[in-house]
Amino acid sequence: MSNIERDPVEKICESTGTQANVEILAPRDVPLGGLRAMNVRRTLPQRQRSLIGAWCFLDHYGPDRVSDRGGMSVPRHPHTGLQTVSWLFAGEIEHRDSAGFQAIVRPGELNLMTAGRGISHSEFSTPDTEVLHGAQLWVALPEHARQIEPTFEHYRPEPLHGDGWTMRVFLGSLGGSTSPVTTHIPLLGVEILLTADAHLTIAVDPSFEHGVLLDAGKLTVDSTPVATDHLAYTPVGRSSLTLVAGAEPARMLLIGGEPLSEQILMWWNFVGRSHEEIVAYRTHWQVEIGAADGDITDPRFGTFPAGEPAPIPAPPLPTVRLRPRS
Template sequence: MSDLEPRPEESLCESSGRPGPRAEFFPAREVPLGGVRGVTVFRSLPQRDLPTVGAWCFLDHFDGASKANPEGHDIDPHPHIGLQTVTWPLDGRIRHRDSVGSDVEIAPGQLNIMTSGHGIAHSEYRVPGHISGHGLQLWVALPGESRDIAPHFEQHRELPAFRAPSIEGTVLIGTLDGVTSPATAYTPIVGADLRVAAGADTALPLNPAFEHAVLVIAGALSLDGTVVEPGSLFYLGSDRDAIRVHDTTGAHLLLLGGEPFGEDLVMWWNFVARSHEEIEQARNDWEKHDVGRFADIAGHSPEQRIPAPPLPGLHLKPRKRRCGVPHE
């Protein structure tokens, strides 16, 4: 899944320092995907007042199966720059192909991570016979020294298990309490899929140098006394070495965290950059079919490439802890 809104807004995100402990809800918004009939995603990042959590700058919880597409959806070739895509399916199978020659299927429990660097194109197709639509798609912003590296792709079929009293799960990327994923990360970060046992009253260890957020996928639980249910991203801020977890029925959640990102970002469509001019150049390179930057994908014709939407009329610059619209 990628940002396929037909008229994406430019998201403007200024760097921020450690915010201290927080307890704030950021409701996900429903976003219909352009060109994919009947598919709506629930987008938790970026938010107007929370554009990033560490280097995490995009989070969609998607369920692509619908009456129009009961077995899922296909997403044709489209480009990325300046980011890593992190794909974590919760059911079914997805076929990933890209312009560096990757052609793999991914199933639940496996992780795809694609580093776009200077430029990459990819597609995501359903696998016949497998209903594939429920999962998580995330982006990690690449820091300045890595954002123009050569694009590359990796798949991890075995990821390390995390275990704490009444909590167990998988570390997707980065490190959680000494458990480190083999997935390549370019900033200090953590992403973990966790399940809390029914009746739990325990502590989830955290890195106090990181800011963290939690997305509840199923169930409900209490975090330091605040009830958190599916539908909103719960932002914990920074400077916590643990958070108290109480659960009566069992819950499934995603933990995100990282050092606060120390660079300004401009995000638009499928691009993460530092200026409007970089976005404009990437869009032009895609539209003029610059195969030096966005090579063709084997098995796809040039006509299948998703065209870039029109750029917004305003020339926008990053602003602190606001995203998507300029200050009045």
């Protein structure tokens, strides 16, 4: 998914170390377009916490009726220096990218796109989708991997079942299930379903920091209440998490990873390391979408088949140097 805010804010992202036992991060509403466009609830990045491990971006959306909101309609747009993670609870989305991959993601399936040095892609909900509901997350690539060639992976994890719970491990390892999907820094991504009043204590890697996004129901994380659409953060050093559902079933995403020991700069759909890099990425994109086919021999963001909707132009850069905001 593109960050198609009209005035995207630059953000320096870095690990801020250990803090409270459980920190609750509230979402902010972000409209992705016009009156009928989707709204998302964004919990990463934000002022008090920009990263959980290498997870640097989390948008949560729906359930939205496509007839009311128009579904997902995001034409071709660029990315650098990150991996995009698409996970659905309802509906279907078709992905197409400039590395030649095309796939439909459905509930319980993972689409993972690695942008590396640069890629462009589009995402549209399918014609049969009546309700769209899911999450889009980004992972910042570490220095050693951020200029790799772009690629794409699709994976459907087998669910794990226990007393009052179901888990689907789509990145990393948990509970004896390991995802084969490629990551470039230790990560964890899991969907967890709890029945009403269920208790689940899970062993986690103490070198990871974690986040629990509540999608539906009532939940406490280590006795701390978590409201729907909010993200509960726990710092490194924890060897277990205890999740307790309320009087109705609960659904959540658990993310985690080793703290990223690098400072990154995010602006629009680009992850880089400096003002100059972001300016260069934007310039490449604007030149490429304005050029005729064949005019650029090695486009950073690749090419798309003819007949696709027009690409999304980059928003104007701020009039000042990209830098952290207080």
